[in-house]
Amino acid sequence: xxxxxxxxxxxxxxxxxxxxxxxxxxxxxxxxxxxxxxxxxxxxxxxxxxxxxxxxxxxxxxxxxxxxxxxxxxxxxxxxxxxxxxxxxxxxxxxxxxxxxxxxxxxxxxxxxxxxxxxxxxxxxxxxxxxxxxxxxxxxxxxxxxxxxxxxxxxxxxxxxxxxxxxxxxxxxxxxxxxxxxxxxxxxxxxxxxxxxxxxxxxxxxxxxxxxxxxxxxxxxxxxxxxxxxxxxxxxxxxxxxxxxxxxxxxxxxxxxxxxxxxxxxxxxxxxxxxxxx
Amino acid sequence: xxxxxxxxxxxxxxxxxxxxxxxxxxxxxxxxxxxxxxxxxxxxxxxxxxxxxxxxxxxxxxxxxxxxxxxxxxxxxxxxxxxxxxxxxxxxxxxxxxxxxxxxxxxxxxxxxxxxxxxxxxxxxxxxxxxxxxxxxxxxxxxxxxxxxxxxxxxxxxxxxxxxxxxxxxxxxxxxxxxxxxxxxxxxxxxxxxxxxxxxxxxxxxxxxxxxxxxxxxxxxxxxxxxxxxxxxxxxxxxxxxxxxxxxxxxxxxxxxxxxxxxxxxxxxxxxxxxxxxxxxxxxxxxxxxxxxxxxxxx
Ligand SMILES: Nc1ncnc2c1ncn2[C@@H]1O[C@H](COP(=O)(O)OP(=O)(O)OP(=O)(O)O)[C@@H](O)[C@H]1O
Ligand SMILES: [Mg+2]
Numbered sequence: 001x002x003x004x005x006x007x008x009x010x011x012x013x014x015x016x017x018x019x020x021x022x023x024x025x026x027x028x029x030x031x032x033x034x035x036x037x038x039x040x041x042x043x044x045x046x047x048x049x050x051x052x053x054x055x056x057x058x059x060x061x062x063x064x065x066x067x068x069x070x071x072x073x074x075x076x077x078x079x080x081x082x083x084x085x086x087x088x089x090x091x092x093x094x095x096x097x098x099x100x101x102x103x104x105x106x107x108x109x110x111x112x113x114x115x116x117x118x119x120x121x122x123x124x125x126x127x128x129x130x131x132x133x134x135x136x137x138x139x140x141x142x143x144x145x146x147x148x149x150x151x152x153x154x155x156x157x158x159x160x161x162x163x164x165x166x167x168x169x170x171x172x173x174x175x176x177x178x179x180x181x182x183x184x185x186x187x188x189x190x191x192x193x194x195x196x197x198x199x200x201x202x203x204x205x206x207x208x209x210x211x212x213x214x215x216x217x218x219x220x221x222x223x224x225x226x227x228x229x230x231x232x233x234x235x236x237x238x239x240x241x242x243x244x245x246x247x248x249x250x251x252x253x254x255x256x257x258x259x260x261x262x263x264x265x266x267x268x269x270x271x272x273x274x275x276x277x278x
Numbered sequence: 279x280x281x282x283x284x285x286x287x288x289x290x291x292x293x294x295x296x297x298x299x300x301x302x303x304x305x306x307x308x309x310x311x312x313x314x315x316x317x318x319x320x321x322x323x324x325x326x327x328x329x330x331x332x333x334x335x336x337x338x339x340x341x342x343x344x345x346x347x348x349x350x351x352x353x354x355x356x357x358x359x360x361x362x363x364x365x366x367x368x369x370x371x372x373x374x375x376x377x378x379x380x381x382x383x384x385x386x387x388x389x390x391x392x393x394x395x396x397x398x399x400x401x402x403x404x405x406x407x408x409x410x411x412x413x414x415x416x417x418x419x420x421x422x423x424x425x426x427x428x429x430x431x432x433x434x435x436x437x438x439x440x441x442x443x444x445x446x447x448x449x450x451x452x453x454x455x456x457x458x459x460x461x462x463x464x465x466x467x468x469x470x471x472x473x474x475x476x477x478x479x480x481x482x483x484x485x486x487x488x489x490x491x492x493x494x495x496x497x498x499x500x501x502x503x504x505x506x507x508x509x510x511x512x513x514x515x516x517x518x519x520x521x522x523x524x525x526x527x528x529x530x531x532x533x534x535x536x537x538x539x540x541x542x543x544x545x546x547x548x549x550x551x552x553x554x555x556x557x558x559x560x561x562x563x564x565x566x567x568x569x570x571x572x573x574x575x576x577x
């Protein structure tokens with residue numbers, strides 16, 4: 001059950017994408033998200049998807065893993081697509097049929113609504129694949145290093161960048177631990193006959209309390225212990241701390257950076273000078 | 279209920295770079311009425327195996343298994359065939375109680391009474407009456423050596439470590455399972471607490487639970503209590519025999535990174551000095567045989 005939650009877990013293989021500077025990957029992700037929301041035609045989305053597919057193949061992360069990550073947002077995708085499909089108002093005509101295909105009470109299926117929903121699904125899927133690619137190919141440590149380094153300019157306005165990065169790395173570090181813990185507690189309660197994996201939906205919801213309470217107790221205890229351990233080692237703010245791994249910008253990063261910049265430029269151009277206007 | 283496992287294999291994260299073979303074609307039989315010990319070095323698959331016994335770990339569907347040709351997995355607990363998907367796992371779990379490592383992490387209710395009653399209410403066919411609940415919960419709590427009147431309304435989080443452990447065990451035995459499985463029940467307790475937990479298990483065995491299966495690192499307790507012991511190593515069972523025979527293999531066990539009971543160490547040391555003692559490695563028997571030796575020859 002829980003072991004299927006694969007989003008956010010590093011997948012350890014050697015690849016071009018894994019060796020990229022995390023800063024480049026984070027920037028690339030942001031640029032990519034902007035780009036797919038700029039895209040207004042299928043060709044543009046197709047190009048973006050092709051680029052992502054290329055990155056995926058190069059990264060050597062197996063496809064089932066990525067699909068597993070998609071399963072997590074399946075409900076969200078289906079839900080938003082359905083809502084848009086049923087209620088989107090628009091009167092553009094794309095093919096040889098009336099603009100409004102079906103109408104019943106407040107439900108209105110329009111041609112524009114269909115196109116819009118398809119776009120939305122593709123965008124959400126690309127977004128999810130791209131962000132899970134980031135976490136599959138970047139260890140939590142280098143991810144936080146990247147964030148810290150990217151946010152470094154904010155230090156000038158006294159923003160606690162290091163503290164923020166620390167909070168993030170602790171949170172990332174604790175996800176798998178809490179996941180294990182949840183599994184353990186769930187098993188213990190199942191052994192005592194709790195209806196977590198048997199019984200109807202109402203029963204299952206009620207069975208959550210005996211899992212949540214011990215989980216909360218243990219999370220608070222862990223937080224306490226961690227705080228004490230850090231204090232005992234005289235951990236203070238990030239001033240004058242050195243890093244074990246220095247981030248370095250290499251030719252790979254330049255290449256990825258150029259690809260991202262190219263994609264963004266292409267999307268902007270295509271937005272204002274569409275090839276196949278929709 | 280008899281436990282039969284044959285050709286049991288378990289791989290965590292199969293098909294990924296994190297794949298770990300935790301059980302490797304393991305076969306083991308535990309008879310009804312045994313006080314069965316499971317020992318083995320860290321990561322040898324003990325916890326994984328015991329979780330199979332009440333269906334918390336499940337075999338992949340028989341379709342998947344059949345694909346790997348020559349699959350002959352057998353996993354039978356009493357009348358329950360755990361290789362089948364349709365097995366009634368609720369009924370199984372009522373008959374096979376499971377105490378996990380650090381069971382106090384499962385406490386959640388506002389009072390000890392509520393927490394202990396949780397399992398009983400879950401498994402009861404129809405809603406138990408207040409008197410019935412009171413009776414069974416009292417019996418379970420008192421059986422574990424806690425004082426019922428003083429803990430019944432206490433929050434489980436206010437108890438001491440040893441008391442929490444007892445309360446958690448009470449929450450499992452309250453249903454009177456036929457088989458009680460415990461994963462390192464004494465871990466993290468002080469020597470006295472350890473002894474008390476083992477004494478508790480001894481008391482439970484027989485009247486309360488027919489069969490007890492206990493994973494433990496404490497060889498003295500194993501030698502003292504168990505009818506038979508299985509030695510796990512890398513997901514396989516190396517030996518499965520009474521302590522009396524097992525601890526004669528002192529050197530093999532130590533090569534596996536396992537400890538041996540104090541009595542076995544003493545026997546080995548005495549044997550080196552030319553005084554072989556043939557005992558069953560309980561303290562009682564060791565002392566008796568040693569004294570008999572002393573009386574027999576002067577040394
Ligand atoms: N949830 C899990 N995911 C992945 N691997 C696991 C998981 N649980 C256990 N393992 C691995 O399976 C192997 C057997 O683990 P298991 O917990 O059964 O050992 P054990 O004999 O109980 O050890 P210990 O004496 O430390 O409790 C170990 O190599 C462990 O790393
Ligand atoms: Mg274990």
